[in-house]
Amino acid sequence: MKFYNGKILLPLTFFIAFFIGLVSFQKNMLGSVDNDFFAGLDRFSQILVTGRIIAHDAHVDDQGWNLGSVTINGVLEYSDNNLNTFNELVKKNEVSSVIYFPYQSHYGIQGAFFLWLHDTFNIDDVDGLQFVNSIFFSLVIAALSVLFIRVYDWKFALVFFFVMVTSPWVVSFARNMYWVPFLWFLPAVLSSMLYLAKRPLIKGLLLVGVFFSVFIKSLAGYEYLSTITIFACSVFIVGPFFRTESVNYAYNVRMAALVFATCVVGFLCALVIHAEMRGDSVASGLMNILEQDVKKRTYGDPAAFDPILRESLTASVVDVIRKYWFDWKTPLFFGIPAYLLSFATIFFLVGFCYSFFRKKGFDLKPMVLIVFFLLCPMSWYVLAKGHSFVHTQLNYVLWYFGFMQALVYGVIVYLLIIGADAYRFLRGLGVKGMVIAALLPCLLVLVGMFLSARELDKEQDRIFESSVDSFDVGADFTVILSKSKELIFFKKDCAAADLNNTFFVHAYPEKSESHTGMNSGFLNLDFKMPSSSKGKKWLSKYYGSCTAVVELPPYSLGKLDVGQYTLPDVVIIWKESLSLAGKYYSGSVTPFNLTDGNWLDGIFRFNAAFFVENNFVNRQSLKVGDNLLLGGSGKREILRIDYSAEYISVFLDGEPLNPALDGYPNKVLIYKY
Template identity: 25%
Template sequence: MKQKFRSLPAAVQVAVTAVVVVVLAVVLTVWRHNGSTYLTGFWDNGSQTLVFGRMLQMQQNQTSPGGFMGVYTQDWSDEQNRYWYRDNTPVSPQDFQAYTHQTGLQGWAFGVLNKVLSVFEDRGEAREIILYNINSMLFYAATLLVCLAVWRAWGPLSALAWLCAVVFAPWPQRGMKDLYWCLWTWLLPALAGLLLCAVTRRRGKTPWWCYLLVFAACMVRCMCGFEFISTFLILCEAPLVYCWAGEDRRAWLRRMICTGFAAVGGVAAALGAWFIQGVIYFGSAAGSWQNLTGAVTSRVSLTDDMVSDVSVAQVLTRYFVKVDEPLLQFGPLTITLKPLIAVTLLGFALCLAVLALRKKPLAVLAGPALVWVLSLAAPVSWMVLSKAHAYVHVHLVPMLWHFALVPVSCALLVWLVKTAITAVKE
């Protein structure tokens, strides 16, 4: 089947893949009830009110305050915006305040989509569920594309393990509906890195547009929120590190450097868009600069008095030891962080021993091991870089284990078992 599929024209392969991904994304969304927050619960509903307020404004042809920044009522995290949206309540700019610590791209995008939906559906709650469905389908579609790359590298069973690690993870099942965080955008930098590697391997060189996609992916991600950015930048490079471990290292090192510049360029472009919005909102470059630097420095723990006496060790202890919530849940069976890390390390050790005993090359473990280390370093990087945000927002940070430590560990365990069995048989 693989040979027949590859014999098809490239355009047909892309079309068939897209159809399969879309169909599976719809099936997964319906199966896991991600279309409704009332069935599966929600994640960080306070931030989501910014998007509901912006959509309601756009529906009533208002642009102030804040241009397309998110807006909230006089009380931060008050769910009033959501109730007004459901009831199509007439509002005025005086009802809102602008949230100036973001660009608000997601509020603008969903606002446009909501206006289209309002032509066919007048009920706000029905439109809300439609938007949740769309957001969930996009997340599943992005996940399935990652699984396709895992399939090509480590086989179909590893790809299935990755998918199960997402489908049976409580945190993403709640969070993928959130219209503010838009979890599918968290995967865009990694997808851009994966595409760059696939195209480079196929053509023997890296086209310029691959770097442009890395730039655009990081820019879009940041325009939907700058939080956790170090995590996504590391995951963008992870596929290139995997290729570097097994192929022409000098060439892949150059590609890693170019990809890094493209990714940071995307972040800088998003900061530029945020700065320009601030100039329009505050009326001066000085006011915009003060707002921008204040938001950034507080999140990276430079100016936040709340955590001035909190050390990085305390933050890491909180998430490695004290916060021990389920990362995977299969009915009554739950798996937390420490057992998952321990089992994965044990799997590496056993596979290494088998390969050594059977006198097989150990270099085959280098790429997967580097990817696993990066998948652990990616969430930890935010805890170190932004101890203020991480120490306070315990309801947000554990989500980072799913980008991509949990699915990488599950997929690698399957690959390690398969590699060890193959070595024994041979």
């Protein structure tokens, strides 16, 4: 610990941590997460921030609310790209109307903050605004990691930082303008400083800082407040177990209670401000928030809410926790597969028991660390059960409020203890023991290779299961069109294949006139086969194969040209043309499950329109001029289709649709199939 007490090493550590965090959080330069996941995580929520900016620039009344969505020329774009769209239309003088729909679930201070940045520093693009967010988040995580060196020890601080910058969830959330995640960890920074402070005046100022940090976080949204509060209090409960000197545990418990109370007061002050905006009085506003927001996210009466929420309100807490423990769709961190979560937990418990028998007593430090940090995610999964059941695309991030780091720390501690004892034991057996010592790691490596190969097999199996169409093309490749948005090149035996030459994919839109900026009427998606595309895991059934995934454009395609050519002389090695014109991959679509100020069960409230998820099946099955049959509104013709990265908006002839009979979960039949 003394090594880090110098005037140079701590600032240097902070600067290095800040820089690494910034390049990871803003650009994913560590490769911590799949690029599609990184680019796409909850872009929908950011339209509430960009919508406020657009309304301001268009001189539209914000009705006193800091967040909201907008329609531009009658179109609601479900992506933060709406700001870029608006700016382009302004340059062309093609903005005819902007309508603002306020988001009233909280005060929305982040909307005011990013609007101020936009006005003050003339930041007109999403990347620039997100960069500011990444700077703040990197500062907070770097500060927290450095503080943890003193609160806990350098080993836990290093584990904490490493997990944060390599977690696919943390890295993907870091830039988000709606979530402003630096506010999640700011209270913990201030409470850690409070834990280390000596002077009463400094302690008082830091406690005030804790209040304002939670107050501001609550103005930006109430999500995860129980997790944030427990995490902020954790230093006073867990920190003393890392001290070698005498500790006043009663004092630390009192301080933890004081920090907890301060966080609650900060939340209540923000709630009162929000309540004044939601009702004629604070009391009526509080009742409105309770009935409309709190109950539907926790334990409200299922009969009192939209049917789409009933499953979340009737589900048990056990169902929710099971989802977040077993249903991971990403690695844990640093590419470590999610199935190891259960193995790591079992190993931790075995290590704890082994340590007990070895030392003839409990080693409380790792257990207190992991149990208390387990309370952080569990508090939200339990208290906000309804919210957690619905938002599985978001709430996995809660595992990184200490629990994931504590688990890794505990596994490393017990692995070193058990490993050292095993080595000493085997060494005492002489030659036989040394042979076992040499073979045991080999066996463990073999088991690890087997498990890793099984994960590769599952991943490849999912690719084939998602296939909606496939074509055998040149060089013994198979081209697979997946249900989502991807074109997959697959070759079973790549041992003798020449993968160094460039592959080309030319995507021709079905309506080329609606998609400009393409060479010769197509989008060029040429690529080099990555070295990681080969199946290199010996025990995998796909060993020796190679796979490459190409993200297709978000609109309907009429044709794909695929092949391979040499450089620099550009000689075509092989080429195939895949016709998609007139192909329908489904006879129906289902409106998206969303209700807000603009949409009711996926049906547009103001015009004859609905929207669906943008996947390959939906976009190839919906075509302008086709007829649809809706349960309540009957036969309608498709007049226009708008594509965004995540959604497809379908505009029909006639009067507005009937949400009850046409909207989710009802199916819309496609006549021309």
